[in-house]
Amino acid sequence: MFRPRRSRSLFNTRRSRSIIRQITNPRRSTKIRIPGLSTPNFRPASLNKLLFPRRPTLWGLFWKIIKVSFRDKFNGSPYIVDGDTIRVGDASIRLHGIDAPEMGQMAQRIDGKWYDQGEFVKEELMQFISGRSVQVEVISKDKYRRTVGIVQCDGIDVNSWLVEKGYAISAYGDTYKHAERRARRAKIGIWGDKISFHPGEWRKKASKARTL
Numbered sequence: 001m002f003r004p005r006r007s008r009s010l011f012n013t014r015r016s017r018s019i020i021r022q023i024t025n026p027r028r029s030t031k032i033r034i035p036g037l038s039t040p041n042f043r044p045a046s047l048n049k050l051l052f053p054r055r056p057t058l059w060g061l062f063w064k065i066i067k068v069s070f071r072d073k074f075n076g077s078p079y080i081v082d083g084d085t086i087r088v089g090d091a092s093i094r095l096h097g098i099d100a101p102e103m104g105q106m107a108q109r110i111d112g113k114w115y116d117q118g119e120f121v122k123e124e125l126m127q128f129i130s131g132r133s134v135q136v137e138v139i140s141k142d143k144y145r146r147t148v149g150i151v152q153c154d155g156i157d158v159n160s161w162l163v164e165k166g167y168a169i170s171a172y173g174d175t176y177k178h179a180e181r182r183a184r185r186a187k188i189g190i191w192g193d194k195i196s197f198h199p200g201e202w203r204k205k206a207s208k209a210r211t212l
Helices: 014-024 047-049 058-069 119-130 158-164 179-188 199-211
Strands: 073-076 080-084 085-087 093-096 105-110 112-114 134-141 146-155
Touching: 058 179, 073 085, 073 146, 080 119, 112 119, 119 146, 119 158, 146 158, 158 179
Parallel strands: 093 146
Antiparallel strands: 073 134, 080 085, 085 093, 105 112, 134 146
């Protein structure tokens, strides 16, 4: 009796059906072996995720708006610690999304004179908000347990003001990257100095110097 020979096509074998089940249901197996591939630990994404990628839903967008609107906010008179840190009452506030020169961080002006860039930025911030009430919008806590927040003074975003004036750089995200770009182009503040250092690099060098 003649029996038709079974096809050896990949999609007609038991192994291929097993592979397809693993791909369409990756929870059943963490490692997938496909003949002909040199990477035995190849982990393809679920076909559902590839064909139907998740998009932000209206509920997700609404929930983000709710979380922003219910952030903790408080008012008070500020005490300036340095260019990106203030105190309001008993709370230490690290200004969100920026990094200002450290106290004792030296820079050279166009005329060749060296000056304390961190002290200069602190004085500029003091002239802007000292003696006035500020509102702090809490974003998070940093590793030193300081409050990270956005500071408003008379409706002005102080974080953004520092970057736009060239007194700080945009850092820890892209919130103020456009403000930094404008300050760079105008060569104002720290961008107008002949020799200036990135605050992060200055901290690293200062830390190495202390360990020597």
